[in-house]
Amino acid sequence: MAEISFPLPDLGEGLIEATVLEWLVSPGEQVERNQPLVEVETTKSAVELPSPQAGKVVRIYGGPGDKINVGEPLIVFEVPDNTAGIVGTVPKEEAPKRRVRLSAVFDED
Amino acid sequence: MSNAILESEAAMAGGTPRQGVEQLSMQQALNRALDEVLTENPKAVILGEDCGRLGGVFRITDGLQSKHGENRVFDTPLAESGILGMSVGLAMAGFHPIPEVQFDGFAYPAINQIVCQIARMNYRSRGTLPMPITLRVPSFGGIRAPEHHGESLEALFAHVPGLKVVSPSNPHEAYHLLKYAATRPDPVIFMEPKSRYWQKGDVDVSAADAPGAGSPTGAKVMREGRHLTLIAWGAMVSRCLQVAELAAEDGIDVEVLDLRWLKPIDADALVTSVRKTRRAVVVHEAPLTSGLGAEVAQLITHGCFDTLKAPVERVTGFDVPYPSGDLEDEYIPNIDRILFGMQRVLEYRRG
Numbered sequence: 001m002a003e004i005s006f007p008l009p010d011l012g013e014g015l016i017e018a019t020v021l022e023w024l025v026s027p028g029e030q031v032e033r034n035q036p037l038v039e040v041e042t043t044k045s046a047v048e049l050p051s052p053q054a055g056k057v058v059r060i061y062g063g064p065g066d067k068i069n070v071g072e073p074l075i076v077f078e079v080p081d082n083t084a085g086i087v088g089t090v091p092k093e094e095a096p097k098r099r100v101r102l103s104a105v106f107d108e109d
Numbered sequence: 110m111s112n113a114i115l116e117s118e119a120a121m122a123g124g125t126p127r128q129g130v131e132q133l134s135m136q137q138a139l140n141r142a143l144d145e146v147l148t149e150n151p152k153a154v155i156l157g158e159d160c161g162r163l164g165g166v167f168r169i170t171d172g173l174q175s176k177h178g179e180n181r182v183f184d185t186p187l188a189e190s191g192i193l194g195m196s197v198g199l200a201m202a203g204f205h206p207i208p209e210v211q212f213d214g215f216a217y218p219a220i221n222q223i224v225c226q227i228a229r230m231n232y233r234s235r236g237t238l239p240m241p242i243t244l245r246v247p248s249f250g251g252i253r254a255p256e257h258h259g260e261s262l263e264a265l266f267a268h269v270p271g272l273k274v275v276s277p278s279n280p281h282e283a284y285h286l287l288k289y290a291a292t293r294p295d296p297v298i299f300m301e302p303k304s305r306y307w308q309k310g311d312v313d314v315s316a317a318d319a320p321g322a323g324s325p326t327g328a329k330v331m332r333e334g335r336h337l338t339l340i341a342w343g344a345m346v347s348r349c350l351q352v353a354e355l356a357a358e359d360g361i362d363v364e365v366l367d368l369r370w371l372k373p374i375d376a377d378a379l380v381t382s383v384r385k386t387r388r389a390v391v392v393h394e395a396p397l398t399s400g401l402g403a404e405v406a407q408l409i410t411h412g413c414f415d416t417l418k419a420p421v422e423r424v425t426g427f428d429v430p431y432p433s434g435d436l437e438d439e440y441i442p443n444i445d446r447i448l449f450g451m452q453r454v455l456e457y458r459r460g
Contacts (some may be wrong), residue, residue, distance in 0.1 A: 012198050038274070064224050087166070087212070087252075087254050087255065087258050088252035088253050088254030088255075088258060088259075088434070089252055089253045089434075090252070090307050091251050091252060091253075091304050091307070093308065095353070096351040096352075097444065097446060098355050098357060098444050098448060100361075100444075100445045100448035100452065101359055101448075102356055102359040102361050102448060102450055102451060103359065103452070103455070103456075104360075104361060104453055104454060104455040104456065106336070
């Protein structure tokens, strides 16, 4: 298994930090891509951050009221080694299925 | 039925693994090859986006930076023209760069460096500036990736004088072809079939001149047959081997030829195989028009015109931009489309 850290992203308009309002996931939880992770508040607005990937939550940083700077760790995921960082999905090996049958007459061979 | 299972059963025949044979995924086989190349050639360097600290998005360079140092395995900015441009300079300075373009769709920004510099510098300098560059390109589709992350660029690269192009179909081929490519004095485009990265297979990791290693040049017969030859490369080889198993149920004995080197193409192997089977179907993921299948078909036709039972058939992707993941299965030649192509050849009658 590999650990992937996700830092607090730039939330736009040059903001350099955000305050955690509420964590929507907890360590040990399996999350899916785009699942809301945390609600944070900037000087502009309160936003929900969606998960950038699927994986198991290992650690979260900051409790309600704590400030996190852009670029500092926000959450760490655990993912299987062979999917770490990949764009796309690992193909599954499946038994071949067919609908077409072959027929041939090798008369003159 | 997965080839990985077949291969592992073969390896374990008699209850004990063969000497010098290991079960590796293609990722591990490529990683092993790169590790050995770095160890054997102090002038070899690996560079690319996330190649260093992270070990590559596909884990191919995993652990190589910590073992060989940050001067020999290093991260680059997200700029493919820079990665390949730097490789040109490194090659001029006597290094053997092994750059990685993270996904084939991002080779396009570096086409100028690949075509106008890497492919030509040896020619332009009258042999005084050879370009020993091994460009690794995770290639083709099959992993449901977003746009620009799955392409089939072999015909584009093969068309450029000065470039050699090769694509491995399984872990054993990956290990030996990469070790061979990364010791050539000329530029080689090494197209890794990303959908096969995770499948395991037997790799004979004994020396390259050991009998189990096989020749690193030319095409390779992966299955012998009498009635029809399927020609493929990269990820399509394992699919053609599946198709050959299914065709055997119908009494059709199929030979599968892994072309391996897409430039230069092993015309002798094509002709030898099709002279025997007298029927040929070439399978590739790239679009049909001006695809490498046309070149293969012409080489076969030229060498076997008098004995061919039917025109060489092509089963390929379509002449459309590479589709998004949801439509990928409709685009990449599937088992039934390959079987249809074979049936057209089997039932062809002259006159």
